[in-house]
Amino acid sequence: MKAILYHEPGDESQLYLSEVSDPVPGPYSVLLHVAATALNRADLLQREGKYPVPAGANPIMGLEVAGTVIELGEKVTGFEIGDNVCALVNGGGYAQRIAVDHRMLLKLPERLSFTKAAAIPEVFLTAFQALHWIARLQADDTVLIHAGASGVGTAAIQLVRLAGAVPIVTASAHKHQAVTDLGAARCIDYTAEDFAEAVQDFTAGKGANVILDFVGGPYLQQNLEAAAIDARIVSLAALGGARVEAFSMAPFLRKRVQLTGTTMRSRTDEYRQRLTADFRERIWPGFADGSLQAVVDTIYDWEEVAAAHRYMASNANVGKIVLTIGLD
Known part of the structure; x- marks a missing residue:
């Protein structure tokens, strides 16, 4: 062959x-x-x-x-x-x-x-694992999905909606209509907006209950700022780099945040x-x-x-x- x-x-x-x-x-x-x-x-x-x-x-x-x-x-x-x-x-x-x-x-x-x-298979099983097996997704959760227009992102939007939860995504501005059509409740242009502030504003200060992250180290501090009390952050990749130069542990402790890393392969x-x-x-x-x-x-x-x-x-x-x- x-x-x-x-x-x-x-x-x-x-x-x-x-x-x-x-x-x-x-x-x-x-x-x-x-x-x-x-x-x-x-x-x-x-x-x-x-x-x-x-x-x-x-x-x-x-x-x-x-x-x-x-x-x-x-x-x-x-x-x-x-x-x-x-x-x-x-x-x-x-x-x-x-x-x-x-x-x-x-x-x-x-x-x-x-x-x-x-x-x-790869994107839906990855999103399903992250949302249901790791993050224990619940109806009415607010879920922040980074790279919302990616394969895993477009799968996650649909699975969040199917579970009765609310998807927020980060994506380039020209991709917002496509992810809105899939069910995104709020699209954040990560090149022009502070996504943590946008999430807190959208949720009236409650934050995101679940965060799916592909970027890694550069997003850790903002993810903590965007997180709700008892939030679950699932890290699926570190496309922006694995290292974290400096961040405060305070939100981890104060918000009781859980951070889980996973790879399927x-x-x-x-x-x-x-x-x-x-x-x-x-x-x-x-x-x-x-x-x-x-x-x-x-x-x-x-x-x-x-x-x-x-x-x-x-x-x-x-x-x-x-x-x-x-x-x-």
């Missing part, structure tokens, strides 16, 4: 298509023909040599796929050859075929295309399977009845992967960037 590899860590010019060995499914896995995958920030970091592949993970880029089951392991239950599915995977998405444990699969409803389905297979099962039961039906939607910004053929990586690096997208995978 073919897969997208890179010659050595560097920019997108290092990417190329190459022949690689076909995967062999184990007893609990299925073999998928991959119709589409989607870009994630981790792909760019891995290509640049800044995101080491965890031990045992597939070294090929791509953390989510949509495709068709073409082979079954002997202990697979609940799926048949010909089923159209999507899944969160631990690498290997930028390839024509992939072996996936059947406990990670989500069967596609008829209304969901491969390109839409490929845009769901370092989780165990068993954890991801349990998370997927909970998501399948509680959230997945929303994609069949239309209450939830995959947000796809742009679709590229995988031969245009370098252009897709450049586009993601520009931060111009709202939602996901999808690659369609070529046939043999």
Whole structure:
């Protein structure tokens, strides 16, 4: 089969298509023909040599796929050859075929295309984990979502609304209409406003009960200022830098703030399977009845992967960037 590899860590010019060995499914896995995958920030970091592949993970880029089951392991239950599915995977998405444990699969409803389905697993499972498993989201919570127009951000807005809570987002001004259409109650232009002041003003001084952060160190002090009493801050990335030069511990103590860091790829297979099962039961039906939607910004053929990586690096997208995978 073919897969997208890179010659050595560097920019997108290092990417190329190459022949690689076909995967062999184990007893609990299925073999998928991959119709589409989607870009994630981790792909760019891995290509640049800044995101080491965890031990045992597939070294090929791509953390989510949509495709068709073409082979079954002997202990697979609940799926048949010909089923159209999507899944969160631990690498290997930028390839024509992939072996996936059947406990990670989500069967596609008829209304969901491969390109839409490929845009769901990583961002929705990440947002679901952060909001429900870590932050214990409650109805009527106010949730501050940084990078609200990103893949995880657009997923989080919808999950917050679905739970009966109120989403506030930070995003560039030209993306505000798109995130408002998804359900954001307040859009903050982080380039022109102090987001902590904006949150406190919107909530009449109560602050945000939950904060999803991707920026890291530079936002810590403002996140504490924006936080409510007993707030839960979930840190999903440190795109702005991991170091904190100086900040006051007082808000942590006075507001009883909880700060939790998490990454999905370092989780165990068993954890991801349990998370997927909970998501399948509680959230997945929303994609069949239309209450939830995959947000796809742009679709590229995988031969245009370098252009897709450049586009993601520009931060111009709202939602996901999808690659369609070529046939043999």
